[in-house]
Amino acid sequence: MKLCRRYRRLLLVTMVAVMASLASGEVVLAQSDPLPSWNDGPAKQAIIAFVRATTTKGSPKFVTPAERIATFDQDGTLWVEHPIYAQVVYCLDRVPAVVKAKPELAKVEPFQTVLSGNRQAIAKLSMKDLEKILAATLTGMSVEQFQSDVKQWLDTAKNARWKRPYTDMTYQPMQEVLRYLRASGYKTYIVTGGGQDFVRVYSGATYGIPPEQVVGTAGGTKFGYDRNGRPFLTKEPRLLLNDDKAGKPEGIHLMIGRRPYAAFGNSDGDRQMLEYTKAGAGDRLAMLVLHDDAKREYAYGPADGLPDSKIGTFTKALYDEAKKDGWIVISMKNDWKRIFAFEP
Amino acid sequence: MKLCRRYRRLLLVTMVAVMASLASGEVVLAQSDPLPSWNDGPAKQAIIAFVRATTTKGSPKFVTPAERIATFDQDGTLWVEHPIYAQVVYCLDRVPAVVKAKPELAKVEPFQTVLSGNRQAIAKLSMKDLEKILAATLTGMSVEQFQSDVKQWLDTAKNARWKRPYTDMTYQPMQEVLRYLRASGYKTYIVTGGGQDFVRVYSGATYGIPPEQVVGTAGGTKFGYDRNGRPFLTKEPRLLLNDDKAGKPEGIHLMIGRRPYAAFGNSDGDRQMLEYTKAGAGDRLAMLVLHDDAKREYAYGPADGLPDSKIGTFTKALYDEAKKDGWIVISMKNDWKRIFAFEP
Numbered sequence: 001m002k003l004c005r006r007y008r009r010l011l012l013v014t015m016v017a018v019m020a021s022l023a024s025g026e027v028v029l030a031q032s033d034p035l036p037s038w039n040d041g042p043a044k045q046a047i048i049a050f051v052r053a054t055t056t057k058g059s060p061k062f063v064t065p066a067e068r069i070a071t072f073d074q075d076g077t078l079w080v081e082h083p084i085y086a087q088v089v090y091c092l093d094r095v096p097a098v099v100k101a102k103p104e105l106a107k108v109e110p111f112q113t114v115l116s117g118n119r120q121a122i123a124k125l126s127m128k129d130l131e132k133i134l135a136a137t138l139t140g141m142s143v144e145q146f147q148s149d150v151k152q153w154l155d156t157a158k159n160a161r162w163k164r165p166y167t168d169m170t171y172q173p174m175q176e177v178l179r180y181l182r183a184s185g186y187k188t189y190i191v192t193g194g195g196q197d198f199v200r201v202y203s204g205a206t207y208g209i210p211p212e213q214v215v216g217t218a219g220g221t222k223f224g225y226d227r228n229g230r231p232f233l234t235k236e237p238r239l240l241l242n243d244d245k246a247g248k249p250e251g252i253h254l255m256i257g258r259r260p261y262a263a264f265g266n267s268d269g270d271r272q273m274l275e276y277t278k279a280g281a282g283d284r285l286a287m288l289v290l291h292d293d294a295k296r297e298y299a300y301g302p303a304d305g306l307p308d309s310k311i312g313t314f315t316k317a318l319y320d321e322a323k324k325d326g327w328i329v330i331s332m333k334n335d336w337k338r339i340f341a342f343e344p
Numbered sequence: 345m346k347l348c349r350r351y352r353r354l355l356l357v358t359m360v361a362v363m364a365s366l367a368s369g370e371v372v373l374a375q376s377d378p379l380p381s382w383n384d385g386p387a388k389q390a391i392i393a394f395v396r397a398t399t400t401k402g403s404p405k406f407v408t409p410a411e412r413i414a415t416f417d418q419d420g421t422l423w424v425e426h427p428i429y430a431q432v433v434y435c436l437d438r439v440p441a442v443v444k445a446k447p448e449l450a451k452v453e454p455f456q457t458v459l460s461g462n463r464q465a466i467a468k469l470s471m472k473d474l475e476k477i478l479a480a481t482l483t484g485m486s487v488e489q490f491q492s493d494v495k496q497w498l499d500t501a502k503n504a505r506w507k508r509p510y511t512d513m514t515y516q517p518m519q520e521v522l523r524y525l526r527a528s529g530y531k532t533y534i535v536t537g538g539g540q541d542f543v544r545v546y547s548g549a550t551y552g553i554p555p556e557q558v559v560g561t562a563g564g565t566k567f568g569y570d571r572n573g574r575p576f577l578t579k580e581p582r583l584l585l586n587d588d589k590a591g592k593p594e595g596i597h598l599m600i601g602r603r604p605y606a607a608f609g610n611s612d613g614d615r616q617m618l619e620y621t622k623a624g625a626g627d628r629l630a631m632l633v634l635h636d637d638a639k640r641e642y643a644y645g646p647a648d649g650l651p652d653s654k655i656g657t658f659t660k661a662l663y664d665e666a667k668k669d670g671w672i673v674i675s676m677k678n679d680w681k682r683i684f685a686f687e688p
Contacts, residue, residue: 066548066554143597187556196598196601197601200601204410210410211600211601211602212531212599212600212601212602214601218598220594220598221594221597221598222590222594223590223593223594223616223620230623231593231616231619231620231623232623233593233594233597233620240584240585240598241584246566246567249567249575249577250564250565250566250567250577253487253565253577254540254562254564254565254584255556255599256555256556257540257541257544257555257556257558258555258556272567272575275575276567276575276577279574279575279576
């Protein structure tokens with residue numbers, strides 16, 4: 001009888017402890033798989049080990065919630081970048097509307113070539129031509145007009161291979177990493193070479209990342225008043241931040257002011273961001289997505305037999321640096337059970 | 345007896361309802377005064393009415409939590425700016441250390457004048473001289489070195505009039521507004537003409553505002569490697585954002601990407617930020633702190649009999665615009681019960 005009472009008390013104490021753990025979120029994470037689209041392997045294990053080490057109270061690598069910053073490149077890391085960046089497609093698609101507003105451009109290069117629809121000729125446009133197209137389609141309008149143009153395009157444009165909206169082209173395993181990190185108290189940021197204003201239009205709905213947590217290539221704006229005296233901002237062709245390569249840690253300092261604890265990329269453009277992240281004290285996670293799955297997505301990069309690529313260049317030198325410095329290379333082919341949310 | 349039971353039940357139901365309301369935070373705000381250092385008056389009423397209108401579910405002016413952004417100028421709005429900005433004192437105080445590191449500067453102007461300690465001569469330094477001092481004390485070092493220099497200064501420097509650390513010179517009524525807005529789901533940002541990197545050093549401890557929510561005048565940084573191959577960022581004398589006047593809404597777009605619902609300032613430098621804020625749809629709050637209390641702080645600005653000031657210029661034109669467009673002018677003398685937390 002005495003034993004029985006003791007036993008009941010023990011059960012009760014255990015239950016209270018379990019319920020407290022459940023309430024604190026610790027046990028939930030341990031029980032359900034936060035990364036169901038990942039195969040068990042070193043990449044998945046590294047992410048989970050990092051989160052546990054930095055968020056478990058009493059861990060020697062514990063990071064206070066305010067300092068939990070994780071940064072993600074977008075093109076090729078969070079969504080498809082091949083055969084061409086979505087934003088470049090947007091700029092080309094906008095040319096007819098730009099010419100409609102300024103008909104004199106119809107006979108001016110490079111607009112004439114873009115209007116011709118001749119893909120081979122378009123592919124041969126020079127860097128200078130491309131810059132003219134970017135300037136004409138990304139600047140000169142009000143911030144609100146640009147947001148509305150991008151929204152409209154996203155609602156109708158489709159990725160050529162999958163015949164789906166571009167915002168469907170995000171990688172499900174990376175969406176899970178974003179959610180897992182946020183559930184673990186991390187503030188998730190996009191740090192992209194793409195246009196800051198462009199990505200901010202859809203980052204909330206697509207990634208759960210608000211506009212103020214998108215760092216990207218950014219031009220200046222100019223404050224002014226419309227004919228009714230109402231103030232507005234015009235997008236200017238004046239580069240403030242080229243958020244690529246060394247520009248990524250520089251952009252992180254400008255916009256966040258803290259060093260990330262985790263950073264994810266997929267190309268040489270992310271090298272300095274990952275170096276900067278890893279150089280901090282404590283546990284830091286640096287990961288690179290390797291596109292080695294021609295069947296389910298694309299294959300390019302430094303691993304055996306993969307071709308080089310101008311879009312999302314991932315050199316052998318970066319691969320070697322990653323291996324040497326303890327960064328984790330994610331194999332899309334081997335580490336990801338599925339790539340897109342729309343897959344069966 | 346029956347009545348008594350009913351009465352008890354009624355009491356019980358009421359208590360449960362009250363406890364639920366307490367738990368949800370609604371009743372706490374209604375019962376306890378969120379702005380105890382404010383006198384009852386139009387300014388205090390405007391703040392409370394704005395928060396209720398934008399955060400009460402079902403209100404026609406309800407704002408979703410993600411969009412609740414409030415921006416605050418710092419100098420003269422959150423803390424004392426007279427007789428001279430704290431950051432300028434920092435720069436002057438740093439000159440001896442700069443000269444120690446580069447002894448050849450000791451005989452070069454304007455450093456020689458600053459080292460002389462001759463206040464009248466220092467006060468007469470030209471804008472160009474001041475720029476040289478800012479460049480020498482705010483750039484050229486690593487981001488971490490700068491943070492450590494500012495921290496050390498803040499730990500020892502004292503405001504000349506009150507003989508207290510500069511971080512004690514914040515206005516208690518504005519601290520209450522910051523806390524009240526945050527408790528109501530608002531994200532609070534500093535939007536300052538002062539140095540972004542400077543303010544970020546103490547914004548967390550002083551205002552509860554993390555570095556990523558400080559927008560300020562910002563220079564570029566340069567990514568590089570030290571002799572051990574460790575990457576670091578050097579502060580450069582290259583202006584990216586002059587966060588004053590039109591630069592304030594431009595900076596808000598760059599760093600936040602959303603229009604604020606509430607903005608607080610105290611000078612002509614805040615005019616465009618307040619105009620931009622007020623131009624948004626729905627309920628928007630624009631407030632200006634008027635320094636009209638020579639006894640407890642300083643008196644300058646457009647109200648009757650107050651002198652103009654070069655530091656924190658508040659012109660009659662801005663005052664008239666505020667009155668015309670429904671901005672609220674806060675009288676330090678009449679609206680604030682106390683100014684500093686250290687007052688008895």
